[in-house]
Amino acid sequence: MSSTFHEPTQAAENEPTAAQDYDIPHIPKGTRLTDAAAEEFGAKIEKAYRRGASISFIIEKSGRSYGCIHRTLRKRGVPMRPRGYAPKVSPSALGVPAAGNQGPAPGPRPHRLT
Structure with a gap:
């Protein structure tokens, strides 16, 4: 099957x-x-969105408008993420060591009498 899609001439700034x-x-x-x-x-933008790509990223890569991408995803029944959504990433995935015993947690501040 011949495709009418063209590859982008310049890589996106936030390359995956x-x-x-x-x-x-x-x-x-x-x-x-x-x-x-x-x-x-x-099908391709649905797969990318479900894997975590933002609508902004899809717009940048595809050259299509926000309305086109949003409408296509909605027509396909894709649940939309809230604005500003970032997937939750565990600290270990970011290379942050697990928190060790750092002493007692700080309690409430004592009342100051005047």
């Missing part, structure tokens, strides 16, 4: 890591998608 290698095609502005191409594009 190898674990987040999203397959988001770049579609030149003004290009209309056939039903088959729209279905293929929708």
Whole structure:
């Protein structure tokens, strides 16, 4: 099957890591998608979004508008994340050592009499 998608000419500034290698095609502005191409594009952006790509990232990689991406995801029944959502990452995944015994937790401040 021949695809009408074109690869981006310049890498995105916030390029995903190898674990987040999203397959988001770049579609030149003004290009209309056939039903088959729209279905293929929708499946790819749905997969990327469900794997954690933001709508902003998908917009940047695909060259499509916010409305196009949002509408496509909604039509596919994808639950939308809240604004400003960042996936929860465990401290160990970031290389932060586990908290050891650092003494008693601070209690309430004593009342100051005047």
